[in-house]
Amino acid sequence: MLAYVRHFLLLACLLAMPATAQENKVAYLLTIDGAIGPATSDYLSSGIADAAREDAALVIIRMDTPGGLDSSMRDIIHAILQSSIPVVGYVAPSGSRAASAGTYIMYASHVAAMAPATNIGSATPVQIGGDGARKPDSEDEEDNEDTKDKEAGDEEAEKKSKTRDTGATAMERKIINDAVAYIRGLAELRGRNVDWAEKAVREAVNVTASDALELGIIDLIAKTPELLLEEIDGMSVEVNGNEQTVSSAGLAIKVIEPDWRNRLLSVITNPTVAYMLLMLGIYGLIFEGYNPGAIVPGVVGAISILLALYAFQILPVNYAGLALIVLGVILIIAEVFAPSFGVLGIGGVIALVSGSVILMDTDIPGYEISRNLIFSVAILSSAMIIGIVYFANRARTRPIVSGREQMIGMTGIARGDIDRNGTVFVHSELWQASSSQLIMDGQQVKVTGISGLQLTVEPVNNKRET
Missing domain, CATH: 2.40.50.140 (Nucleic acid-binding proteins)
Structure with missing residues (x-):
């Protein structure tokens, strides 16, 4: 009789173990809200690694993004592809989008989902340091080009049309073709719509959640993270070459917020903040040099300029712009110590403003320096030069009172x-x-x-x- 009881208790324990293990597991929820940059990459990569280390059941990346930096996007995708647990890309809440870099991340995810009234697409790379692909000057010019293409024959017309679509220069075609190959590879890996992925890059097409589901771009539509977990329960996905069945029913959702380091990185890698830190650092060191022993301007300036240089080291900076800013500062300093009645100072302000305008080597939304800030710095620098010239001239005409x-x-x-x-x-x-x-x-x-x-x-x- 005791033997039967022991067997019954052992069987009950064995049946209860999977349920207990499932109850202890959670789903990590990471959030992309805004442009994707170095801080986003660090936050997501560390979040995915922490989830795997803590034996989480899966990771949900909830996103609403206009795109971001290519290097940061690729770091995130690398972390997803190397993850030992399923990663779910989720465009939410309603009204959100996964544009540009967000599209690539969705294609890389093991499961792709969207909330109603969201959209995905427009994955054409932004031309770095330029205005993108060449466009016809007018509709008439475009029609004339199409007519000439038809007269040249279908094969030739297709080649010319493809050249116009993907950029007028070899560099533009190189960037577009690299992006096409990248997203096609992700689409083939996850079994998603390959042809639409290429169109999203070449033609910047964009679709709603319902269209994306119909076209095979995503796996499902879910209004909330809780409904998402219910929908994907039992789904089979390939993780690092191995088939896994998602067990997500009833999982608790653990929201992971960026830590202080991610927040600091997010602040200083904002191009406008980085530019302000650079200006604060430069003028702080100038004032310290002009008034030795003040200490505070020197300390604040040194810290600010180091933070700015760190930010520029991981941002897409145009080094010609940075060189112009440095030249401008040198000329302004020269005006302080060797007054030239404004010639050096005006040249310095022109170089400073020109460098500031071209400093950020990208047209990606969220990664440009505010023109109002540049204008304010120009006014401040000009006022300083005018003051230097005024007091220098006043000193030259003042009677000598000592010596x-x-x-x-x-x-x-x-x-x-x-x-x-x-x-x-x-x-x-x-x-x-x-x-x-x-x-x-x-x-x-x-x-x-x-x-x-x-x-x-x-x-x-x-x-x-x-």
């Missing part, structure tokens, strides 16, 4: 007769003096020169003072 030069033109009294050499009382001091004229004791004298510690004087009048 050897101030003695010239001063008057005093002869202390004793001066026959070539003698003593005079000038500026409340007794000085040795020489004169080519005879000067009587008590007679008023005027200083005409100074050599070492001896004055050259001449009589002012014949009046004598006692």
Whole structure:
């Protein structure tokens, strides 16, 4: 009888173990809200790694993004492809989008889902440092090109059309074709619509959630993360070459917020903030150099400029723009120490503004420097140059009030007769003096020169003072 009881208890424990293990597992929820950059990449990559280390059941990446930096996007996709647990790409809440880089991330995810009233697509790479692919100057020009293509034959027309669609230069075609191959590879890996993926890159097409489901771009539509977990329960996915069955019913959702390091990185890698830090650092060091011992401007300036340089090291910076900013600062400093009545200063402001405008080497939304900020810096720098020129000119015309030069033109009294050499009382001091004229004791004298510690004087009048 006891043996039967033991077997019954053992069987009950074995049946209860999977349920207990499932109850202990959670689904990690990571969020992309805005442009994708280095901070986003660090947050998602570490979040996916932490989820795998904590034996989470899966990771949900909820996104609403206009796109972002290619390098950051590829880092995120690398983390997804290397993940040992399923990663679910989820465009939500309603009204969100997965544009540009977000489309690639959705294609890389093991499961792709969208909330109602969301959209995906427009995956054409933004031309770095340029205006993108060449466009016809007018509709007439485009029609004329199409007519010429038809006259040249179908095969030739297709080649020309493809060239226009993917960029007028070899570099533009290179960028487009690389992106096409990348997203096609992801589509083939996940068994999603390959042809639409290519169109999203070449033609920047965009579709709604319902169309995406119908076209085989995503796996399902779910309004909330909880409904998403219910829908994907039992789905079979391939993770690192191995088939896994998703067990997501009843999972608790653990929301992972960015830590302080991610938040700091997110702030300083904002191009506008990085630019402000650079300007603050430069002017802080200038003020410290102009007023040695102030300490605070130097400390703040050094910290700011180091943070700015770190940010620019991981942002797509145009180094010609950075060089122009450095040149502008050098010219402004030169104006401070070698006044040129504004010539160096004006040149410095022009170089500073020009460098600021072209500093960020990308047209990606969210990664440009505010023109208002650049305009404000230009006004501040110009005001500083005007002030330098004004005070330098004022100093040049101000009478000398100290030093050897101030003695010239001063008057005093002869202390004793001066026959070539003698003593005079000038500026409340007794000085040795020489004169080519005879000067009587008590007679008023005027200083005409100074050599070492001896004055050259001449009589002012014949009046004598006692």
